[in-house]
Amino acid sequence: MISILLARLHQKHRTFRYPDGPAPKVSDRLRGRPTLDPARCLPGCSVCRDVCPTGAAAAGPDGRLVMDLGRCLFCGRCAEACPQQAIAFTTDHRLAVSRREDLLLAAGAQLQLATAMGNRLRSFLGRSLRLRQVSAGGCNACEADSNVLTTVGWDLQRFGIDFVASPRHADGILVTGPVTENMRTALLKTYEAVPAPKIVIAVGSCAVAGGPFVDHPEVHNGIAALLPVDLFVPGCPPHPLTILDGLLRLVGVLADR
Template identity: 45%
Template sequence: MNNIIINRITQGYRTVEFPSDKIQLPEAYRGRPVLNQDAADEDVQKVASICPTGAVNLNDRTLDLGKCLFCGKCQFIKQNFIIFTRDYRMFALKREDLIIKDTLKEPDTSSLKSIKKLFGKSVYLREVCAGGCNACDADINVLNTPVYDLSRFGIKFVASPRHADGLVITGPVTKNMELALMKTYDATPSPKFVIAVGTCAISGGIFRENEEVVGGVDKILPVDLYIPGCPPHPFTNLYAFVKFFK
């Protein structure tokens, strides 16, 4: 016990101030992408041909962030169509808003007043891994650590859907998890909301064409919040949660 106390004193205050302009992510981090519509057709075709999930549409020169893996393959070839910034602020309230022609716009959260009125200053979430690789789950779990401290915003995770106000879902929803997910949703009291975290939960990701997956949460459940990424950075999740609820 003494060692724990000594370590805590030595480490000092570790919680990150949020929101803050001081947050600097590593240069290798790939955040909100920006598209150059003045790029040559050849560059767009190069990016589209190398994208493993078909996130780039050649006809209207758009990028579907719900399919993008942020893998960076397009950054390793010579092209002038897409670059990734270090901006972690990414979320959408509608699936179609993730299809961008320049960059992802900040959603209008004024329509969320009813949610804030319903749930007040505290929200309880139940997290469900619907067949993912656990990367998204790991970056959700760290939100409960002293560094991110999600609970300071009144947002907490619970063990039972019967105690939850909404579901946070990861993974492409495998056929083996489909029934379990539906039962979890039915067990969550109404009114409730659904949050799809990560590319797999939004579109199925690299598993979207597999016969053993549903291919995205919104194929079977209504989704109220989409958080893109593979996986989304903890700051991305934190930002989306706080904006959605607060």
């Protein structure tokens, strides 16, 4: 018993003060929200498109770069290869959006971050959001960094958000993975088992758009073609702070931040 108390003293109180205090410090090498400099990007140049593993970097209507952050794996190869340094990855973790098209980042444009769920739904759910997580081809990185939100540092439950075992007890599902054909039925059945109204959250590049497996015949390029999605959280995997940011925007905690 005494050893447990001594360990308790050693381990201290570790729950982050975020969002009332500062966010936990991220690595200075974190590849978060990218910026595109329209003045530097040369029309007709395709260096970034050539090195991009998933076709996230593409030419817009004017021939200049548009980045699809839904497809982006945040590998940073484009920024490394660009002869004009027109692409840079900032350490800004805020990436979650409400609509798939909001992830198309044009040069100089702002990212339209996720908005809160509607008032009717919010009053229905109260201050509680219970989620059933479904991994449908996820590689265990998105799963791990979703799960980490329930550890003492992040303490997701203090926001009224938690993961539950049964879809019957859930207000929605949080999906990871590109949706393999072999998990399609189980995913749809889990969704059906959640009582309406229900929320669908796509966490990670795979669930948003197929990730590194995009266009493999074995996968469905994410969940958007199968289910109505309320929140898209890009990243491979997204930083836990990015996932939390998305969840808190969805429940209206971060509306003005």
